[in-house]
Amino acid sequence: MRRRTKERLFFLLFRGCALVVALALLIIVGNIVLLGIGTISWEFLTQFPKRNFTDGGIFPAIVGTLYLMTLVMLIAVPIGVFTAVYISEYQGKSRFANWLRVAVNNLAGVPSIVYGLLGLGMLVLFFGWGFSLIASAVTLAFLVLPLVITASREAIQAVPSSLREASLALGTTKWQTIRHHVLPYSLPGILTGVILSLSRAAGETAPILLTGVVLTKSILPQDIWDTFMAMPFQLYALATQTVFEKTQDFQYGTALVLLVMVVLMNLVAIIIRNKYREKYKW
Amino acid sequence: MAHKRRMTAKRRRFYDSSIFVILSIVSVFAILVLVAVAAFLLINSIPAFTQVNQWGFFTGTVWDPTNPIEPLYGMVPLLVSTLIVTFVSALIAIPIGLGATIYLAEIAHPKIRKVMKPAVEVLAGIPSVVLGFFALTVFAKFMWEAFAPAWRPSDYLNLFNGAVFLAIMMVPIMVSLSEDAVNSVPRSLKEASMALGMTRWETVWKVIIPAARPGIVAAVMLSIGRAVGETMVVVMATGSSPQLTFDPFSSGQPITSTIAIEMGEVAANTPHYYVLFELGLVLFAITFALNYVADWAMRRHTERYQ
Incomplete structure (x- = not known):
């Protein structure tokens, strides 16, 4: 009997752990939704901030974040997917592929602030790009590259080898097999990884802090060499600078818009993955 | 596929190997990023090795970099x-x-x-x-x-x-x-x-x-x-x-x-x-x-x- 009691006790403890995790999520999201929802209005989403962030809206910060995500996608996705194809389809066991894997694993662990230092030292100063949208976007693309590669690799490797063999047996070349058989089936997995990476890029603050984001700017960025506003930085700056004392509504509003955007992207990614996991059961 | 011009075996093989070359080149990028991280941290730290007392950096218990007299x-x-x-x-x-x-x-x-x-x-x-x-x-x-x-x-x-x-x-x-x-x-x-x-x-x-x-x-x-x-x-x-x-x-x-x-x-x-x-x-x-x-x-x- 004592063994059963022990089991019940420990399982209760584990349930408690899971409950704590669920509660943490609920409290944080609930707090921001409840306190932020009152600020959200059409004006808040479509106007420039006025009077030291006490009136108007966060339009330029939303646009800045969207610009960033678009550029990150254009840079990181082709490179990431190609690298994943290379690792999993071509040179799986070569020494170079091994180095590549080690490099990707290590890149995934590099702190975001260190990416910021790379962006500052290399892109902003050494390449002379200055504080700019493109410097921030490339820095964030570096940051999400390992995520894109890992997700794509897993998706590609989940395609059964019988499919490749059947295609090759019909006389196709390797690339034809990849292009027409492997990639279409791994697309949902790759897409999931891409969406998650972009949501990560949207929320990152430290790298753009060092490479080009500004708190106030009266116009939208004119080209990729221009500085820009972005939601995560705006939230950080308003929350920590005492100069802006009456910006609480703005802070919660920005936090809510950012949170909703990121959580929606996460949910879409999860739904795509679950749907196709059921559809393709090998 | 029937409406497309069929590629000869030779062309297909050429196409295939050029894709391989492109993929190999793109793949180097991830390694380059890691090398760049290490290199640019190092390049920008090297002046600190001579301009800032390294013993003081690793063992000093005061962080006061903006002190005008003695940072x-x-x-x-x-x-x-x-x-x-x-x-x-x-x-x-x-x-x-x-x-x-x-x-x-x-x-x-x-x-x-x-x-x-x-x-x-x-x-x-x-x-x-x-x-x-x-x-x-x-x-x-x-x-x-x-x-x-x-x-x-x-x-x-x-x-x-x-x-x-x-x-x-x-x-x-x-x-x-x-x-x-x-x-x-x-x-x-x-x-x-x-x-x-x-x-x-x-x-x-x-x-x-x-x-x-x-x-x-x-x-x-x-x-x-x-x-x-x-x-x-x-x-x-x-x-x-x-x-x-x-x-x-x-x-x-x-x-x-x-x-x-x-x-x-x-x-x-x-x-x-x-x-x-x-x-x-x-x-x-x-x-x-x-x-x-x-x-x-x-x-x-x-x-x-x-």
């Missing part, structure tokens, strides 16, 4: 702050993460699991700046007001405050990685243990966890790496005062915050600027080592269960 660049207070937040957050996140993993993998009803797993992923997706914001505006106030004055933390914003939210970032990493490890333990092991009359708890504790240990070690290392390198939560929650303290309830300033806060105010190519890069180098070295251990543990895990 002091002792990184010990920053390192101690980083170690405290990492240690406290690991203390919170590892047991909770492991408990939640076991709950999800072994105890939870499939319906609950179906809701709980996406919930953990959503938690992982919350931007760190939002967690930092919550720590700054809600949790710090709660800690300050919930206790009688005698029991209050030493400072309104303190290291513990940051550690709690680092733990919230670490738990999803712990859960998703160690769940993979637990799930990859062969069913037969579990069944054998149950067949011998062990309870489910005994099976978890004496069979599943030992079998999944290398994977769990990797999960722990990677989440600790995340805590060491996380910036926004500690910038916003820990109070940012670079004093040497061993009290988790007083404010401090971890390495990452120092870089984030001071890099914006420093002029390029000054000793202070170079020292901040050297701090980045230290950070990079720490996370590199943690990653190495995680990688090694993970390899042992996959070797064990193919």
Whole structure:
């Protein structure tokens, strides 16, 4: 009997752990939704901030974040997917592929602030790009590259080898097999990884802090060499600078818009993955 | 395909090999990025090696880089702050993460699991700046007001405050990685243990966890790496005062915050600027080592269960 009691006790403890995790999520999201929802209005989403962030809206910060995500996608996705194809389809066991894997694993662990230092030292100063949208976007693309590669690799490797063999047996070349058989089936997995990476890029603050984001700017960025506003930085700056004392509504509003955007992207990614996991059961 | 001009075998092979060349060239990029990280940290730190007393950097207990008379660049207070937040957050996140993993993998009803797993992923997706914001505006106030004055933390914003939210970032990493490890333990092991009359708890504790240990070690290392390198939560929650303290309830300033806060105010190519890069180098070295251990543990895990 004592063994059963022990089991019940420990399982209760584990349930408690899971409950704590669920509660943490609920409290944080609930707090921001409840306190932020009152600020959200059409004006808040479509106007420039006025009077030291006490009136108007966060339009330029939303646009800045969207610009960033678009550029990150254009840079990181082709490179990431190609690298994943290379690792999993071509040179799986070569020494170079091994180095590549080690490099990707290590890149995934590099702190975001260190990416910021790379962006500052290399892109902003050494390449002379200055504080700019493109410097921030490339820095964030570096940051999400390992995520894109890992997700794509897993998706590609989940395609059964019988499919490749059947295609090759019909006389196709390797690339034809990849292009027409492997990639279409791994697309949902790759897409999931891409969406998650972009949501990560949207929320990152430290790298753009060092490479080009500004708190106030009266116009939208004119080209990729221009500085820009972005939601995560705006939230950080308003929350920590005492100069802006009456910006609480703005802070919660920005936090809510950012949170909703990121959580929606996460949910879409999860739904795509679950749907196709059921559809393709090998 | 019939309407397209058929490629001859020769052309197809040429096409194929040029794709291979393109893929190989693109793949070098990931390695280049890692090399660039190391190279640019090093290049920008080298001037610090000569312009700033290195003994003072590694052992100095005062961080006062803006002092006009004698700037002091002792990184010990920053390192101690980083170690405290990492240690406290690991203390919170590892047991909770492991408990939640076991709950999800072994105890939870499939319906609950179906809701709980996406919930953990959503938690992982919350931007760190939002967690930092919550720590700054809600949790710090709660800690300050919930206790009688005698029991209050030493400072309104303190290291513990940051550690709690680092733990919230670490738990999803712990859960998703160690769940993979637990799930990859062969069913037969579990069944054998149950067949011998062990309870489910005994099976978890004496069979599943030992079998999944290398994977769990990797999960722990990677989440600790995340805590060491996380910036926004500690910038916003820990109070940012670079004093040497061993009290988790007083404010401090971890390495990452120092870089984030001071890099914006420093002029390029000054000793202070170079020292901040050297701090980045230290950070990079720490996370590199943690990653190495995680990688090694993970390899042992996959070797064990193919």
